[in-house]
Amino acid sequence: MGDEEILDVIVVGAGPAGLACAGEAAGAGLQVIVLERGDVAGGKNLSGGRLYLEPVKDLCADLLKDAPFERPVVSETVCLCDERSSLSFRLDQPTGNSVTVLRARLDKHLANRATAKGAMVLPQQRADELVMPAGRVTGVKVGPEVLKARVVVAADGVLSFLAQQAGLRPARETHTYAVGFKEIIQLDAAVIEDRFNLPKGQGAARLYMGAVTGGLPGGGFIYTNRDSLSVGLVVQLGAVRKWRSESHLFDLLEEFKQRSDIAPLLAGGQTAEYGAHLIPEGGFGALPSPGIPGLLLAGDAAGFVLNTGPVLRGMDLALTSGVLAGRSIVAGLKARQPETCLQIYRQALKQSFIMKQMRAHKKAPIVLSSDRLYRRLPEQMVNWATDFFRVGPKGSHPRMRQAFKGLRRSLGFRGLQDLWRLMRM
Ligand SMILES: Cc1cc2nc3c(=O)[nH]c(=O)nc-3n(C[C@H](O)[C@H](O)[C@H](O)COP(=O)(O)OP(=O)(O)OC[C@H]3O[C@@H](n4cnc5c(N)ncnc54)[C@H](O)[C@@H]3O)c2cc1C
Structure with missing residues (x-):
């Protein structure tokens, strides 16, 4: 030149x-x-x-033609976790609107x-x-x-x-960033499909909220690729600075992988890659x-x-x-x-949808930085579900009405307020 x-x-x-x-x-x-x-x-x-395809399928049709997508996500799970247990909501659909990459x-x-x-x-x-x-x-x-x-x-x-x-x-300021760290864990395609209960070639996304981030605002994820899993955590950087814990931030990922509700999904897998990166979340x-x-x-x-x-x-x-x-x-x-x-x-x-969606979700960074969402709410939901499914020593288990009253009691004013804020976000 x-x-x-x-x-x-x-x-x-x-x-x-x-x-x-x-x-x-x-x-x-x-x-x-x-x-x-x-x-x-x-x-x-x-x-x-995980790439959401709907917003880009027309605009980037040519660019994404024959792109090496891993799996279409047909199964979505959100898991609310306390230290040992988790309550999951799972949606299975024949077709999804995102792919893993x-x-x-x-x-x-x-x-x-x-x-x-x-x-x-x-x-x-x-x-x-x-x-x-x-x-x-x-x-x-x-x-x-x-x-x-x-x-x-x-x-x-x-x-x-x-x-x-x-x-x-x-x-x-640091509160406008999150830090994400993840591993790619190699696993046979058939094993992935078996463990995540997936049709051949299809994929799953599992998102975790609560004790997995040590109470820090953020969450965990597992995405299924063709013959590997992407496993990671994302936490708000502002909260990390105030974090008082014996553990190192990277220990959280190890602890996440060792949870009794996660380890069986990863068993036998070999870590092929590891990385950390910032995310602008302001x-x-x-x-x-x-x-x-x-x-x-x-x-x-x-x-x-x-x-x-x-x-x-x-x-x-x-x-x-x-x-x-x-x-x-x-x-x-x-x-x-x-x-x-x-x-x-x-x-x-x-x-474009970019500014429209960013404006529509402008409250998200504030609402999602409330500590209670990550400490109290998942724990309360898990406790409530534990009672809901329990049959006591005298052969009793709660009636539906009692159970839902129990949920309201267990969440309390603050919990309901958090849910309300989430719904209005
Ligand atoms: C842990 C984690 C999980 C995420 N999960 C998702 C998800 O599931 N779905 C989703 O849609 N998004 C997700 N994101 C966000 C997504 O990865 C980013 O928004 C996306 O990669 C942004 O693309 P980009 O092209 O703007 O920047 P990047 O992908 O960061 O690319 C920037 C490029 O610029 C290069 N570069 C930087 N400085 C220079 C320089 N001075 N000279 C030359 N080259 C330079 C870098 O090497 C890099 O190649 C996640 C992010 C993280 C960290």
Whole structure:
């Protein structure tokens, strides 16, 4: 690349957001490069592993064609846990609306699609800083080299250093982040289907709330892949700082795996991978502006993650914001008005499900940070269910009416208030 060559688009980050943007812009004939600091696309990326398809199936149809999905999720379970027991709600359906994915495979596929459309994906290239004369981004520095572009897209993930340099990311407090850690545990496909009671090739998602996080706001998950399980915990970072415990945070995952209601699901499996990663969970109230002249933010870099408890979504928002960023750039550059790209992108985001859903769930970060939801509520529900199913020594067991009165008593005013808040969230 010559010194004076100006590319149409530089995308920083080969995750779903960056690759979706690159595919869209390159597919429309723009000259696009993607800089990725890792050895390969997806090499440094981590996700629980569940992609909601409905929001992206039209917008990203081409990108996701023949994507290496692991299993369609046809079985959903939410488990409320105390120290030893759990109360589960399970939904089984013939078809689901999400699939499990492994990021190393998915991101490789997305990189291949973007490349096939003409983008150049360059691994082992870290963007060190923005080139920003007079407040407009005109390129990035990679080591000593300056790369120039009409538009730069920061799709560099949760700790977007570029967004920070552009002054878009305020010094966020720790309560706007969660930390997730997970293992991939190798297990035979037939064993998975047997243990999770699944038809051949179909998948399950199990979510855990309560004692599994040591009372910290957050939860646990198990997702079934083709021949492995994704097993992990996500906890709010703000609460971790105040956590007083003998255990190390990573011990929680070990304890989670050893629970008597979980260990049999994992028995005989071999840990193949282990990782930890931050998640931007500040929600609507913590969203930065999506860009400045010459720079657009997409995916985690823009804070696009929705956590509403049983549902954690970041990948579909990353893919969508990436496509919208790509389209906005195409519209602005083809009209020879690069300065309009940001306005077009802002408008596209506003009309998309991303901003609508983030606004609709804006109370989620506050409601989900209540300690009681993770300490008292699951314990109360488990206690109540224990009584509900118990037959006493004198042969008595509660009548339905007593049982439901018992539930109300057991939850008390605070518990009912928590449930009410959850329902209104
Ligand atoms: C434990 C955990 C569980 C999760 N579970 C789910 C789930 O089940 N479903 C879901 O939808 N979402 C989930 N998420 C969230 C989801 O993973 C993210 O929202 C999604 O990966 C965001 O994609 P992205 O492209 O914006 O960023 P990333 O996937 O983080 O990609 C950013 C890329 O930028 C690269 N990069 C960073 N800085 C630079 C630089 N300076 N130069 C060059 N390259 C750079 C990185 O190496 C990386 O490849 C989970 C997250 C975690 C941590």
